[in-house]
Amino acid sequence: MPSAPDALRPTVRFLLAHPAHFVALGFGAGLSRKAPGTVGTLWAWLAYLVLQPWMTPWRMGLLIAGGTLVGWWACTTAARHLRVADPGSIVWDEIVAFWLVLWLAMPMGFWGQLTAFALFRFFDAAKPGPVGWADGLFKGFGWRGGWGILFDDFVAAFCTLLVIALWRFW
Numbered sequence: 662m663p664s665a666p667d668a669l670r671p672t673v674r675f676l677l678a679h680p681a682h683f684v685a686l687g688f689g690a691g692l693s694r695k696a697p698g699t700v701g702t703l704w705a706w707l708a709y710l711v712l713q714p715w716m717t718p719w720r721m722g723l724l725i726a727g728g729t730l731v732g733w734w735a736c737t738t739a740a741r742h743l744r745v746a747d748p749g750s751i752v753w754d755e756i757v758a759f760w761l762v763l764w765l766a767m768p769m770g771f772w773g774q775l776t777a778f779a780l781f782r783f784f785d786a787a788k789p790g791p792v793g794w795a796d797g798l799f800k801g802f803g804w805r806g807g808w809g810i811l812f813d814d815f816v817a818a819f820c821t822l823l824v825i826a827l828w829r830f831w
Contacts, residue, residue, distance in 0.1 A: 670694075671743060671750050684731060685739035687752035699782055701752025705759040706778060721764045728757040729811065737807025746800055747810050755785060758814035762821050773825075780824050784817035792817045 676686050686692060693700040716724070732753040739751055762777050769777065784792050795816035799809025 671748075675742075679738065679742065681735040681738035682742065684735035685751045685753045687756050690756075691750035691752040697749050697752055698755050698785060701755040702759050702778060702782060702785075704752070705756040706763070706774065708756070709760055709763045718764070721760070725757060725760050725764060728753075728760070732757050732811055733804070733807050736810040737802075737804055740806060740810060741802050746802060746806050751810055754811045754814040755781075757811070758785075758818040761815070761818045762825075765822055766825050777821060777825060780821040781817060784820045785814055788813065788817075790820075792820060 671682070671686060671692060673689075673692065676682050676689060676692060683689075687701045687704055690701040690704040691697045712721075712724075736751050736753055740746060740748060743750070759778070759781055762781055763774070766773070766777055788796050792813055796809075796813040799805050799812055801809070
């Protein structure tokens with residue numbers, strides 16, 4: 662178990678100490694000293710674009726579903742090891758939620774994707790309305806807390822998709 666200072670800022674050693682840490686910290690994106698959630702979302706965007714040529718919609722859906730289940734375990738484990746209920750360094754929640762946004766909103770050009778990115782980051786960081794409610798719903802450690810880490814980001818993804826749908830409608 663890491664000491665208290667390590668709980669605030671995980672190291673490469675922590676990242677590599679357990680497979681759950683590696684996943685939860687977004688393969689290293691969560692080690693960013695500044696805005697790890699934004700770095701994790703950027704990583705998600707890049708990874709989505711790199712994977713897209715090999716992914717059918719069905720495969721991407723399976724990746725997101727599997728990523729959610731693996732992420733639930735990884736976020737639960739990493740948060741417990743960090744001794745923080747929802748540490749900022751855990752970015753798998755941003756990654757899988759932004760994949761969901763891109764999967765359901767594509768095809769979009771660069772500006773549409775950038776708008777989706779900005780909307781998602783707004784909803785995830787500011788936590789207005791339903792996102793704030795979701796953020797407080799499942800707090801703590803264990804499986805409930807691990808799900809809570811993911812859940813508010815899925816609500817932020819839903820809000821992003823709702824804005825995109827309304828934008829396309831009008």
